[in-house]
Amino acid sequence: MSKNISRRLARRDFLRYALAGGVGTGLLGVLAACQQPAAAPTTAPKATEAPKPAATTAPAPAATTAPAPAATAAAAATKAPAKFSGVTLNLWQHWSGNLEKVLRDMVTEFNNSGRGITMNVTTVPLSDMWTKVLAAVAAGAPPDSYTSAAMVRPELAKDRAIEDLNKYGKRPDLLKAFDSPTVFMGGWYGVPNNGGLWTMCYNKELYTKAGLDANKGPQTWNDLVEHGKKLTDPASNQFGIVLPNKPVSWTTEVWYGFLLEAGGDFLTPDNSAAAFNSEAGVKALQFWVDLAYTHKVSSLSSMDNNGVQAAYSTGKVGMWTMYPVISGSIGALNFKSGNNPAPKDVKQGTHFAGTYMPMMSGGKNKEALWEFFSWWMQPETNGKWCALTGGLPITQAVTQTQVYKDYLKSQPLAQAYVDSFDIAKPLPLVIGISEMEQVVAEAIEAAVIGKQPVKATLDTAAQKVNDIIKKYKS
Amino acid sequence: MIKLGRLLPKALLLLVLLVGAAVTLLPYVWMVSSSLKTEAEVFTAGISFIPAHPTLDAYSKALERTQVARYLFNSMFVSTGETLLVCTTSVLAGYSFARLRFPGRDLIFLIVLGTMMIPTQVTMIPSFIIIKWLGWIDTYQGLIVPRAVMAFGIFLMRQFFMTIPYELEEAGRIDGCNRPRLLFQIMLPLTGPALATLAIFSFTNAWNEFFWPLIVTTSEDVKTIQVALATMRGGEVVEWTTLMATVTMSALPTLVVYLLLQRYFTKGIIMSGIKG
Numbered sequence: 016m017s018k019n020i021s022r023r024l025a026r027r028d029f030l031r032y033a034l035a036g037g038v039g040t041g042l043l044g045v046l047a048a049c050q051q052p053a054a055a056p057t058t059a060p061k062a063t064e065a066p067k068p069a070a071t072t073a074p075a076p077a078a079t080t081a082p083a084p085a086a087t088a089a090a091a092a093t094k095a096p097a098k099f100s101g102v103t104l105n106l107w108q109h110w111s112g113n114l115e116k117v118l119r120d121m122v123t124e125f126n127n128s129g130r131g132i133t134m135n136v137t138t139v140p141l142s143d144m145w146t147k148v149l150a151a152v153a154a155g156a157p158p159d160s161y162t163s164a165a166m167v168r169p170e171l172a173k174d175r176a177i178e179d180l181n182k183y184g185k186r187p188d189l190l191k192a193f194d195s196p197t198v199f200m201g202g203w204y205g206v207p208n209n210g211g212l213w214t215m216c217y218n219k220e221l222y223t224k225a226g227l228d229a230n231k232g233p234q235t236w237n238d239l240v241e242h243g244k245k246l247t248d249p250a251s252n253q254f255g256i257v258l259p260n261k262p263v264s265w266t267t268e269v270w271y272g273f274l275l276e277a278g279g280d281f282l283t284p285d286n287s288a289a290a291f292n293s294e295a296g297v298k299a300l301q302f303w304v305d306l307a308y309t310h311k312v313s314s315l316s317s318m319d320n321n322g323v324q325a326a327y328s329t330g331k332v333g334m335w336t337m338y339p340v341i342s343g344s345i346g347a348l349n350f351k352s353g354n355n356p357a358p359k360d361v362k363q364g365t366h367f368a369g370t371y372m373p374m375m376s377g378g379k380n381k382e383a384l385w386e387f388f389s390w391w392m393q394p395e396t397n398g399k400w401c402a403l404t405g406g407l408p409i410t411q412a413v414t415q416t417q418v419y420k421d422y423l424k425s426q427p428l429a430q431a432y433v434d435s436f437d438i439a440k441p442l443p444l445v446i447g448i449s450e451m452e453q454v455v456a457e458a459i460e461a462a463v464i465g466k467q468p469v470k471a472t473l474d475t476a477a478q479k480v481n482d483i484i485k486k487y488k489s
Numbered sequence: 490m491i492k493l494g495r496l497l498p499k500a501l502l503l504l505v506l507l508v509g510a511a512v513t514l515l516p517y518v519w520m521v522s523s524s525l526k527t528e529a530e531v532f533t534a535g536i537s538f539i540p541a542h543p544t545l546d547a548y549s550k551a552l553e554r555t556q557v558a559r560y561l562f563n564s565m566f567v568s569t570g571e572t573l574l575v576c577t578t579s580v581l582a583g584y585s586f587a588r589l590r591f592p593g594r595d596l597i598f599l600i601v602l603g604t605m606m607i608p609t610q611v612t613m614i615p616s617f618i619i620i621k622w623l624g625w626i627d628t629y630q631g632l633i634v635p636r637a638v639m640a641f642g643i644f645l646m647r648q649f650f651m652t653i654p655y656e657l658e659e660a661g662r663i664d665g666c667n668r669p670r671l672l673f674q675i676m677l678p679l680t681g682p683a684l685a686t687l688a689i690f691s692f693t694n695a696w697n698e699f700f701w702p703l704i705v706t707t708s709e710d711v712k713t714i715q716v717a718l719a720t721m722r723g724g725e726v727v728e729w730t731t732l733m734a735t736v737t738m739s740a741l742p743t744l745v746v747y748l749l750l751q752r753y754f755t756k757g758i759i760m761s762g763i764k765g
Contacts, residue, residue: 105707111721112728116554137707140719150704154617156626158707321727328532344728349529 205371210407232355243312246333255312275364583646
C-alpha cells in the first residue's frame with residue numbers, strides 16, 4: 016500500500032516536473048519567437064526627414080532618421096579595396112539602449128563594407144568594464160579594443176598594455192579637448208568614441224511659471240541662486256536645482272566644472288600635487304553647500320548621475336547639469352527644456368569627458384583595428400554617430416558635415432554643447448585619477464550631506480590625493 | 490470576551506503578515522507597472538501603480554534590442570548544468586568523507602572546508618588563466634566546470650550521510666551489495682531532502698552569479714541574464730521601461746519554477762537555515 020502511495024506521489028512529482036519544464040521551455044520558445052536579431056536591418060527612412068535626437072522613448076533614431084540603408088548602399092558602392100581577409104576583431108563597449116543600437120548598426124555597416132574585417136561587439140556593464148579588462152589583460156586574453164569612459168587609463172599606457180597609435184597612422188586634426196584624455200607621456204593612446212561635456216539644462220515650463228525668461232537660462236552663479244529661489248517651492252517638493260552628491264566619479268566631474276569657473280584647478284600644472292583645496296576650490300564647494308542650506312534651492316537627496324536625471328525628469332526640478340548623450344531622453348520628456356553653457360563665476364568652465372577606444376597590445380590584428388579606427392574617425396562616420404546619439408563631434412570637419420548640421424537644426428538642446436567647446440577641460444590624465452576622483456567625491460558628500468567644514472574637508476581630501484600621487488610615483 | 494481575546498492576537502498576526510506581504514510584493518508590482526508605462530510617465534512625480542496609457546513598447550524594444558531569450562536560456566542551461574554537477578560531486582565527496590576510511594580523511598575535509606573562507610576574487614585570475622589554457626573562454630563549459638565543486642555542498646551531504654544508521658549499509662553488504670550500489674541504491678534515496686536543499690541552493694547561486702560570467706563571457710551568445718541586466722543598468726543612459734520589461738521577462742522562468750517547487754523550497758530553507 017505504502018509502495019503504491021509513494022509510486023502515485025512519484026508520478027505526480029514527475030508530472031509536476033514535466034509541467035515545469037514544459038512551461039519554462041514554452042516561455043523561452045515564445046520569447047525566442049518574438050526575438051528580433053540584435054542588429055536587424057532598419058526600415059527605410061524618408062529622404063526629407065531631418066535627424067532627430069537620440070530620444071529613448073521615440074522610435075529609434077536609426078529607424079527614422081539615419082541614412083542607414085542608403086549609407087550602406089553608398090558604402091557598398093565605394094567599398095575600400097580589401098586589404099584584409101577574414102579578420103575578426105573584438106570590441107567591448109559599455110553603451111546601452113539606443114546608443115548601443117546605433118553603435119551596433121554602424122559596426123554592421125563597417126563589417127559589410129567589404130574590408131574583410133568583422134568587428135564583434137560585446138556589451139559590458141560600465142561599472143565592471145575595468146575589472147573585466149584587467150582580468151583579461153592579466154590572463155593574456157584582452158579584446159582588441161574597449162570603450163574607456165572619461166579618459167584612457169594611463170596605467171595601461173605605462174605598462175605597455177595599450178599601443179601608441181602614432182605608430183599606426185596619422186592622427187586627424189582632433190578638437191583640442193580630445194588631446195588630454197588620450198595623450199600620455201607623448202604617446203597617443205585612444206581614439207575618441209564619443210565626446211561629452213556638461214551644460215546647464217533647465218525646465219522651460221517652470222521658468223515661465225516662475226516669471227523667468229524661458230529662452231535664457233542662468234548665465235552666472237548669481238543667476239543660479241536667483242533663478243533657483245524663484246523655482247523652488249518646498250510645498251510641492253519642487254527644487255531650483257539638483258546636483259549629484261553621491262561618492263561617485265560623476266559627482267567630482269560636475270563639481271570640477273564649478274571649480275574651473277571659480278578659477279581653480281584639480282591638480283597643480285605639473286600634476287605633482289592637489290590644487291582643488293585652493294581658495295577657488297573652497298569657494299566652489301561652499302557654493303554647493305550654500306545652495307542647499309543658505310539659499311535652500313538644491314535638493315539634499317543622495318543622488319548619482321541617474322538620480323539627478325530621474326529627478327529632473329519628474330518635472331519638479333528647475334535646473335541640472337546635463338551631458339550630450341542624455342539630451343535625447345530629455346528632449347522626449349512631457350515638458351520643454353532649454354540648455355545653456357555652464358554659468359560663470361570668475362570665468363566659464365565645464366568638465367570635458369568622453370569615451371575612448373585604445374588599441375590593446377595583446378591584440379593580434381592591429382593593422383585591421385587601425386583600419387576600423389580610421390573609419391570611425393572619418394567625418395561622415397562621426398557625424399552620423401553624433402547626429403544619432405547626441406555625442407560631440409571629434410574634429411572641425413565633422414561640424415561641417417550635412418548630417419551634423421541637420422542635427423543641430425533639429426535638436427535645440429545641442430547648440431549649447433558646441434558653444435562650450437572652448438571652455439571645457441578634462442581632468443588631468445595621471446595614474447590614479449580614478450582613485451582621486453573617488454576621494455574628492457567623498458569630500459563633496461561629506462560637505463554637502465554631512466555638513467562637514469568645507470576647508471578642512473578639502474584639505475583632508477588633498478592630503479589623500481597627494482598620497483595617491485606619491486604612491487604611483489614611487 | 491474570551492473569543493475576542495483569542496482572536497485578537499491572530500488578527501494582529503494576520504495584519505503583520507499582510508503588511509509584510511504587501512511590502513515584499515510592492516517592488517514587483519512597481520516593476521511590472523513601470524514596464525507598461527512610457528519613459529516619460531515613469532518619471533511623473535507622485536506614485537501611480539496603474540499606467541495612464543499602458544503600452545507594450547518596452548517589451549518590444551527589449552526583444553528587438555537585446556537577446557533576452559538567449560540570455561535566459563544561457564542562465565537556465567548554466568544553472569542546471571552547474572546544479573547537476575554540484576549535486577554529483579557533493580554526493581560522492583560527502584559519502585567518501587562520511588563513510589570511507591582513508592589516511593588524512595579529516596585533514597582533507599578540513600582543507601575543503603577552509604576553501605569556503607577564500608574570497609572568490611582571489612581565485613578569479615588563476616581560474617581564468619586555466620580556462621584560457623583549456624580554450625574555454627566564452628563557452629558553456631568555461632562557465633559551468635569551474636563551479637562544479639561546492640565546499641558547502643560537500644559539507645552538507647557529509648553531515649547528512651553521517652545521520653544515516655550504519656545498519657542499513659551493513660544489511661546491504663550482507664545481501665551482497667558493492668560500494669557503488671550501496672551508495673546509489675540504498676544511501677542516495679534517503680538523502681532526498683538534503684539533495685533538494687542543495688539543488689535549490691546551488692541553482693539560485695548559479696542563477697544569481699555575476700562576477701564569473703562577467704569575466705568569462707565575451708560574446709552575446711553565452712552571456713547570462715545577470716550580466717545582461719547589468720549592462721542595461723550600468724550605462725550613462727538608462728532606459729528604465731526597457732530595463733523593467735527585461736527584468737519582468739527574466740523573472741518569469743524562476744517564478745514558474747518556484748511556484749511548482751515551493752514545497753521543496755520551503756523545506757530547503759528550513760533545513761539549511763538560509764534566510765532572506
